[in-house]
Amino acid sequence: MQQYYEPLASRVRGRKVAFIGAGVSHRELIGQFVEMGAQVTLCDKRTADQMGELAGQLAAKGVALSLGTDYMQGFAGQDMIMRTPGFEFFTPELQAAGKAGAEITSEMELFFELCPCEIVAVTGSDGKTTTTSLIAAMLRQAGRTVHLGGNIGRALLPIIGGITPADIAVVELSSFQLISMRRSPKIAVVTNVTPNHLDHHKDMQEYIDAKRNILLWQTPPCRAVLGYENEVSRSMQADCKGEQVWFTRLRETDNGAFLREDGMLCMAEKGTVTPILPKEEVRLRGLHNIENLLAATAAVWGLVPVADIAAVGREFAGVEHRIEPVRTLDGVQWFNDSIASSPTRTIAGLRSFDQKIIIIAGGYDKKIPYEPLAPEILAHVKALVLMGQTGPLIEKAVRECPGFAESGLVIEHAADMAGAVAAARKLANPGDIVSLSPASASFDLYPNFEVRGRHFKELVNAL
Structure with a gap:
């Protein structure tokens, strides 16, 4: 397994790397980067007192600390800056550091660059967590080793050494993660795009453009699954580089997953319609979850047998905090x-x-x-x-x-x-x-x- 760590080690060895914030994923990565030979600085708006024991533990590992009100001064002279999704990409100090030569990246961006296995990724304003979880459940039902992460699950870059080419990564991506990404997954799902996070994005167009990054960097063979009933996600068909399929519960389609008039969830592909399971057998509550199940079906089609898709539809009870x-x-x-x-x-x-x-x-x-x-x-x-x-x-x-x-x-x-x-x-x-x-x-x-x-x-x- 260690062979899959080496590409990450070679990316950071001997480089000056600043981490913005010491959240759970960064905390694990900071130690790994030090072990791999990076010169690490933590930039955190908290003071040493506010950080408690963690500040001393990091300092003992040789991590330089740039803390408090002026924490962004630690960006100066860095070769790489690891941005956390909560830190806005277009912050002037961060952009200035990029212009000065620092590589601005993130845990998820490095994971996409170095991951040895195929990646399925989901974004959208609504439904992305349930859809991502359904995809992971379907792949596991089919016997695949699945690594669930991104905006849910755990940070995946720290465990990249344990991921093999035969595995599959399933990730949920927020607009904050996508805004600076320049790689796209093999299979991309966009559930919908409606006004959200306009307190962080300068306008709706910036939010939409961030979501589009899940598709823009795909290279064939690839698949894009788009929500047909949302005007913005439907318009992203123009961004697709390979196979493109729809999901919809309001009409039939000859290219994707849909809810038939008789209440049967179906998948249409190359002139063939395959029934999957009746709506009344779906365990999840709500028509929006029928859409999530259709999106997941379209994403895993060809990777997961129909019987396994149906089994998950009947058994999946939902995700915490969602009805x-x-x-x-x-x-x-x-x-x-x-x-x-x-x-x-x-x-x-x-x-x-x-x-x-x-x-x-x-x-x-x-x-x-x-x-x-x-x-x-x-x-x-x-x-x-x-x-x-x-x-x-x-x-x-x-x-x-x-x-x-x-x-x-x-x-x-x-x-x-x-x-x-x-x-x-x-x-x-x-x-x-x-x-x-x-x-x-x-x-x-x-x-x-x-x-x-x-x-x-x-x-x-x-x-």
């Missing part, structure tokens, strides 16, 4: 949909239930419009508990939506998650459904949507 059942208490069902950090995700979640529900919404403001969410709330929600920065914005959009006055929608506000859960419990009667479906990011109160979702579950389970 995740939490508990039933006093006849009320509670669900955790903390992943719903944008209006489109919340809309998909609302449409997954066949009755009006109670939702907890609101959070950090990503500068996304809430007007498209308002009619869906009126159609699918009986009571709305709002919190966070976007609570007033969501309420304004709902109150100004035609039909609000006669909708009977109840709106309440809470100062935090504990207050929101308590308010939802008071509003709920036996037979009701309560879902955390924020339509907003978590960063006003939580470091990420996972922490938000777990706190919600703790509160609900303590009721």
Whole structure:
């Protein structure tokens, strides 16, 4: 296995390498880079006191530390700078370092450059985690050794020495990772592209262009799987370099995966339509998850037998924080949909239930419009508990939506998650459904949507 480490070692040996931040993946890589002969500097906006024992541990390994307010001064004189996805690529100091000769890269970019096996990658505004997880599950069901990483799973570059050419890597890629990538996977999936992360990208076009990088650097033979029902992902057909297939649940296609009128999930290829499994046998809740299953099917077609695809469709129970059942208490069902950090995700979640529900919404403001969410709330929600920065914005959009006055929608506000859960419990009667479906990011109160979702579950389970 050690032979697969050597290409990485030869890339960093004797070079001056700066890491931006000491997150989990970088922490592991920093030690490896030191062992491979790199001169490593950690650039972190935290002070040594804030880092605690880690600062001393890194210094003991010979890592130079550039910490605190002026941490970006550590970019000077570097041969390579390892960017974390959370650090914006177009930050002036980073761009200046690149112009001065530093190679600006990342854990995922180096992995794409050096990985000895084929890579399947998924991006999109919605559905990418479930689609990525389904692809990995299908390949494992077929007996493949799968390495799951990127935006989910674990960092893959630190384990590249244990990956063989016969394996397959399945990765989820965010726009923050893709924005600077100049390599694309053998199989690329774009689920959809809707307004998101506009607090970080300068405009919608920059966000779209970042997503396009998953396709732009493909070389045949390759495959691109695109969501047909989203205008932006459909338009990316023009970027495809090899085989291109669709997925859609709203119409039949002669080139890709689709939901037939009779409720059968099918795959069409070269004039042949292959039935896979009936919609009612799919374990995942919601029509948006039918789309995710179709996207995954189109991605693995030819690599995974139909029987294995169908088995995963019947057995896959979902991913944490995605319409995740939490508990039933006093006849009320509670669900955790903390992943719903944008209006489109919340809309998909609302449409997954066949009755009006109670939702907890609101959070950090990503500068996304809430007007498209308002009619869906009126159609699918009986009571709305709002919190966070976007609570007033969501309420304004709902109150100004035609039909609000006669909708009977109840709106309440809470100062935090504990207050929101308590308010939802008071509003709920036996037979009701309560879902955390924020339509907003978590960063006003939580470091990420996972922490938000777990706190919600703790509160609900303590009721």
